[in-house]
Amino acid sequence: MSETLQAHDTVLRVAVDAPQHSGLIDPLDYLSPGPLPPGSLVRVPFGRRETLGIVWPGNSASEIDPASLRPIQSTLDALPPLSRTWCRLIEFAASYYQRSIGEVALSVLPPQLRDLDSQQLKLRLKRAAKLPVGASIGSPGEEVSVTDAAGPTLNPAQAQVLAELDALLQADVPQTAPAPVLLYGVTGSGKTEVYLRAAAHALSQGRQVLVLVPEINLTPQLEARFAERFAGRRMVSLHSGLTPAQRLRHWLSAHLGEAELVLGTRLAVFASLPRLGLIVVDEEHDPSYKQQDGARYSARDLAVYRAHQEKIPVILGSATPSLESWQRANEGRYKRLVLPGRIGGGALPRVRLFDMKMLPLTKGVTTALTAPLIQALRARLERGEQSLIFLNRRGYAPVLHCGECNWKSDCPHCSAWRVFHKGDRTLRCHHCGFTERVPFACPTCGNQDIAPLGRGTERLEEQLAETFPGARVARIDADSTKHKGQLEAALQAVHDGEVDILVGTQMITKGHDFRRITLVAAVNPDGALFSSDFRAPERLFALLMQAGGRAGRDAEQAARSEMWVQTWHPEHALYKALVQHDFESFAKSQLAERASAGLPPFAHLALLRAEGRTVEVAKGFLDAAAAFAQQLPPASQVLIYPCIPMSVARVANVERMQMLVEAASRGALQHLLSMWMPELHALKRTHKGLLRWAVDVDPLAI
Numbered sequence: 189m190s191e192t193l194q195a196h197d198t199v200l201r202v203a204v205d206a207p208q209h210s211g212l213i214d215p216l217d218y219l220s221p222g223p224l225p226p227g228s229l230v231r232v233p234f235g236r237r238e239t240l241g242i243v244w245p246g247n248s249a250s251e252i253d254p255a256s257l258r259p260i261q262s263t264l265d266a267l268p269p270l271s272r273t274w275c276r277l278i279e280f281a282a283s284y285y286q287r288s289i290g291e292v293a294l295s296v297l298p299p300q301l302r303d304l305d306s307q308q309l310k311l312r313l314k315r316a317a318k319l320p321v322g323a324s325i326g327s328p329g330e331e332v333s334v335t336d337a338a339g340p341t342l343n344p345a346q347a348q349v350l351a352e353l354d355a356l357l358q359a360d361v362p363q364t365a366p367a368p369v370l371l372y373g374v375t376g377s378g379k380t381e382v383y384l385r386a387a388a389h390a391l392s393q394g395r396q397v398l399v400l401v402p403e404i405n406l407t408p409q410l411e412a413r414f415a416e417r418f419a420g421r422r423m424v425s426l427h428s429g430l431t432p433a434q435r436l437r438h439w440l441s442a443h444l445g446e447a448e449l450v451l452g453t454r455l456a457v458f459a460s461l462p463r464l465g466l467i468v469v470d471e472e473h474d475p476s477y478k479q480q481d482g483a484r485y486s487a488r489d490l491a492v493y494r495a496h497q498e499k500i501p502v503i504l505g506s507a508t509p510s511l512e513s514w515q516r517a518n519e520g521r522y523k524r525l526v527l528p529g530r531i532g533g534g535a536l537p538r539v540r541l542f543d544m545k546m547l548p549l550t551k552g553v554t555t556a557l558t559a560p561l562i563q564a565l566r567a568r569l570e571r572g573e574q575s576l577i578f579l580n581r582r583g584y585a586p587v588l589h590c591g592e593c594n595w596k597s598d599c600p601h602c603s604a605w606r607v608f609h610k611g612d613r614t615l616r617c618h619h620c621g622f623t624e625r626v627p628f629a630c631p632t633c634g635n636q637d638i639a640p641l642g643r644g645t646e647r648l649e650e651q652l653a654e655t656f657p658g659a660r661v662a663r664i665d666a667d668s669t670k671h672k673g674q675l676e677a678a679l680q681a682v683h684d685g686e687v688d689i690l691v692g693t694q695m696i697t698k699g700h701d702f703r704r705i706t707l708v709a710a711v712n713p714d715g716a717l718f719s720s721d722f723r724a725p726e727r728l729f730a731l732l733m734q735a736g737g738r739a740g741r742d743a744e745q746a747a748r749s750e751m752w753v754q755t756w757h758p759e760h761a762l763y764k765a766l767v768q769h770d771f772e773s774f775a776k777s778q779l780a781e782r783a784s785a786g787l788p789p790f791a792h793l794a795l796l797r798a799e800g801r802t803v804e805v806a807k808g809f810l811d812a813a814a815a816f817a818q819q820l821p822p823a824s825q826v827l828i829y830p831c832i833p834m835s836v837a838r839v840a841n842v843e844r845m846q847m848l849v850e851a852a853s854r855g856a857l858q859h860l861l862s863m864w865m866p867e868l869h870a871l872k873r874t875h876k877g878l879l880r881w882a883v884d885v886d887p888l889a890i
């Protein structure tokens with residue numbers, strides 16, 4: 189291509205992955221020998237490198253002399269362009285979460301796409317088209333008649349929900365988007381079956397279906413259920429556990445419209461799906477839907493936006509909906525559909541609160557395995573039933589302690605303890621990763637008698653094995669499932685009945701359809717009751733309901749199923765509601781508290797975070813940012829709080845501060861942010877020593 193300007197040259201806007209801090213928010217202008225459809229992939233010069241870009245819809249607004257623009261280098265024209273609706277989704281996400289369009293657009297494409305030239309891409313496209321999923325797939329374009337498996341006869345509640353869902357879709361004028369559906373159903377009430385039916389409906393109309401799950405480890409089992417139902421259909425998964433080659437192949441298959449079902453984690457909300465007809469968000473309350481770095485987007489919220497924009501139904505499912513979604517349903521903005529009971533009429537497990545204050549006081553040691561719990565576990569062992577023990581803390585003990593001089597295993601780089609891992613005899617910081625061998629003696633006074641304080645899953649597993657010799661005890665947490673295949677194998681062992689007692693972190697509480705568990709025990713859940721994070725009770729309640737939901741999923745055993753909660757605060761309202769399985773009254777009281785405190789969903793929040801080598805630097809930046817914001821017109825409708833250290837203030841020798849911004853209206857907050865952010869890029873340059881800053885819109889953890 190010639191470097192000189194030709195008469196027929198066109199100026200194109202191209203989104204490239206410009207670093208956020210370069211302040212380049214909009215797509216850049218390039219020259220092209222002719223027009224290209226928006227959404228086309230191109231390779232363009234950027235700085236001194238060449239990079240992947242996306243031709244962006246809209247005309248360039250800049251006044252730059254075209255003669256000074258650089259030409260695009262090549263077009264990846266083998267790939268059909270990304271759609272305008274896809275581009276709009278990206279634009280919305282970028283503007284709402286205050287990032288650049290190019291950064292968001294390029295970061296959600298499969299990474300391998302960046303490195304391919306036109307030839308290589310053609311090859312991959314061919315391979316993607318031949319993706320061997322499903323049994324009776326014809327070649328693309330060829331008519332194939334698929335018969336989806338029938339599935340069980342719906343129970344009356346499911347039938348009612350599906351009828352209402354149908355009515356909702358029929359009733360709407362085709363030009364308007366159906367209201368988002370909040371499918372509220374207790375654990376084991378058959379929500380997944382509703383997803384399957386809704387999916388079957390969309391598929392039968394030739395549409396694609398997107399199903400989001402909170403975590404990778406939940407994809408295989410949902411995939412299995414969808415694969416069984418839709419054996420003749422093409423289905424792909426999209427999550428960060430795929431190899432780069434798989435991720436590209438699956439993405440291409442969705443983009444070409446060949447994959448009819450796409451199952452994935454939060455990043456899949458950005459999948460390119462030309463015939464999208466339904467989005468399902470399973471466990472919509474799950475915090476994993478919020479991305480925690482870069483563009484801090486909520487995949488749940490973007491799914492709702494996307495469905496609205498494409499005028500298609502979205503189903504948000506949960507036994508314990510987020511208070512945001514619950515409130516929207518209260519206001520009639522979401523359509524609430526309810527599955528009130530378990531399949532087969534099975535009861536939810538009886539919840540028993542065990543008051544730890546009843547235990548005889550023994551100095552320093554409180555056991556996790558109280559005598560009544562041991563008895564309950566023994567009864568299960570004798571009947572050949574399974575038990576699940578939930579403790580949200582991995583490792584052997586959260587801290588090592590010297591009784592002589594009071595030394596504790598703190599991390600030299602973080603304001604946190606290092607956790608004792610007995611398996612490999614290390615002290616590990618769960619924040620910065622700093623790891624050392626366990627010392628033989630106290631590093632301060634030389635005392636050889638240093639002891640673990642508190643308890644993690646590793647220690648609980650050990651104690652269980654000691655208490656029940658011969659019982660098969662297994663542990664599932666991030667440590668025991670580090671290697672590929674370990675988690676699947678461990679879960680399979682539980683399903684196959686090869687495990688009597690399963691110990692684990694919240695990894696085991698989610699989604700799994702265990703059939704033989706009749707006892708679930710939460711041995712130390714109190715921590716979250718008194719957290720400074722206003723969402724902690726909501727999260728704890730959801731976690732415990734979900735954990736309890738793993739018990740008695742087989743109606744035969746439901747009557748004998750129990751959930752134990754060992755607590756020092758049995759009188760707490762949260763536990764009272766849990767005993768009644770009463771999400772609704774819990775939600776009501778939480779919402780009342782939120783309303784009177786002016787917290788979400790009745791207010792809108794953003795967090796500005798800053799990291800520096802010293803507290804002064806981080807604070808200096810945030811104070812200056814606040815002073816600037818006060819000058820902006822929307823400031824009168826926005827409350828900016830003084831900055832405070834984050835809950836773990838120092839990580840890897842970096843001091844972390846945060847400042848909360850609150851507004852009664854989303855619009856006012858967005859308005860302020862859009863005027864404020866560009867200034868912060870400039871402000872960073874005048875604050876030497878500031879390492880990073882970031883804004884988190886609708887933050888989850890505070």
Ligand SMILES: Nc1ncnc2c1ncn2[C@@H]1O[C@H](COP(=O)(O)OP(=O)(O)OP(=O)(O)O)[C@@H](O)[C@H]1O
Nearest residue numbers: 340341342343375376377378379380381531699737
């Ligand atoms: N109509 C039905 N008839 C018979 N069995 C059913 C029916 N609907 C669902 N099931 C079965 O009941 C069990 C629980 O259903 P499902 O997993 O759909 O519930 P869920 O609400 O999604 O549960 P959770 O929220 O705990 O994940 C599953 O094994 C499912 O196959």
Ligand SMILES: [Zn+2]
Nearest residue numbers: 599602617620
């Ligand atoms: Zn550390």
